[in-house]
Amino acid sequence: MCPPEHFTVDYAINPWMDTSVPVDSGLALKQWAILRDTLTDLGHAVHVIDAKPELPDMVYAANGAFSVDGTVYGARFRYPQRVGEAAEHRKFYESTVNWTTKQGDSVNEGEGDFAYLPAAYGGMILAGHGFRTEPAAHLEAQEILGRPVISLQLVDPAFYHLDTALAALDDRHITYYPEAFSEASRRVLRQLFPDAVIADRGDAEAFGLNLVSDGRHVILNTEARAMGEKVRAHGYQPVHVELGELKRGGGSVKCVVAELRG
Ligand code: ARG
Numbered sequence: 001m002c003p004p005e006h007f008t009v010d011y012a013i014n015p016w017m018d019t020s021v022p023v024d025s026g027l028a029l030k031q032w033a034i035l036r037d038t039l040t041d042l043g044h045a046v047h048v049i050d051a052k053p054e055l056p057d058m059v060y061a062a063n064g065a066f067s068v069d070g071t072v073y074g075a076r077f078r079y080p081q082r083v084g085e086a087a088e089h090r091k092f093y094e095s096t097v098n099w100t101t102k103q104g105d106s107v108n109e110g111e112g113d114f115a116y117l118p119a120a121y122g123g124m125i126l127a128g129h130g131f132r133t134e135p136a137a138h139l140e141a142q143e144i145l146g147r148p149v150i151s152l153q154l155v156d157p158a159f160y161h162l163d164t165a166l167a168a169l170d171d172r173h174i175t176y177y178p179e180a181f182s183e184a185s186r187r188v189l190r191q192l193f194p195d196a197v198i199a200d201r202g203d204a205e206a207f208g209l210n211l212v213s214d215g216r217h218v219i220l221n222t223e224a225r226a227m228g229e230k231v232r233a234h235g236y237q238p239v240h241v242e243l244g245e246l247k248r249g250g251g252s253v254k255c256v257v258a259e260l261r262g
Pocket of ligand 1: 014
């Protein structure tokens with residue numbers, strides 16, 4: 001995770017960002033700290049990387065890389081405002097966790113567009129394209145990480161990253177908002193995950209799919225109450241955290257947590 005010490009909305013690269021409303025960075029920092037404490041209270045170790053003043057979106061740490069089995073596929077950001085974040089994440093993986101980092105040539109925004117299901121079909125990657133990550137990055141991820149990659153096309157600009165429209169609930173189950181995907185990609189998802197928890201537009205707009213799950217606890221923001229009830233009905237325990245200030249940049253719980261898969 002990366003604290004929102006320099007978080008602002010001074011440019012708009014997704015439909016949620018409104019540069020005319022100033023961000024309350026103190027509030028953002030407070031909300032972020034509660035999420036970090038929630039994760040540690042649930043028994044998860046959290047590493048914190050330093051925020052850089054020139055990189056206001058760095059708080060969305062999930063976009064910096066995607067790791068599977070200790071191999072890290074580094075990000076290459078779509079917009080110039082975020083390009084510098086990739087090197088900060090690479091430094092972290094190489095010096096703090098000591099994992100091999102591999103960089104490809106294609107635009108990809110890390111866990112923003114990649115999800116991993118270790119127990120589905122022996123280890124499967126779901127990957128989004130359409131707004132940020134290029135389809136060519138899906139091929140690179142497959143070659144670098146040695147897991148089958150299923151490409152899914154995102155079609156609604158409000159849900160510009162895969163992690164705004166789909167989430168892994170545990171090692172083999174997912175939840176998603178079908179309308180965020182092309183017809184054909186919806187068919188693929190129905191075929192692979194007939195037992196998925198289906199979210200509706202309200203859930204997606206509340207960033208209810210932008211969740212972090214440890215397989216038991218599902219952490220989601222307080223606005224996503226209905227989504228919390230949906231996952232509860234499927235046997236998971238919803239844990240709500242207030243993260244309203246970070247929604248102003250177009251992200252929520254999942255966007256600010258990069259998961260380290262060793
Ligand atoms: N302002 C950031 C951007 O548009 C938000 C990124 C949200 N992260 C995510 N994983 N969806 O790039």
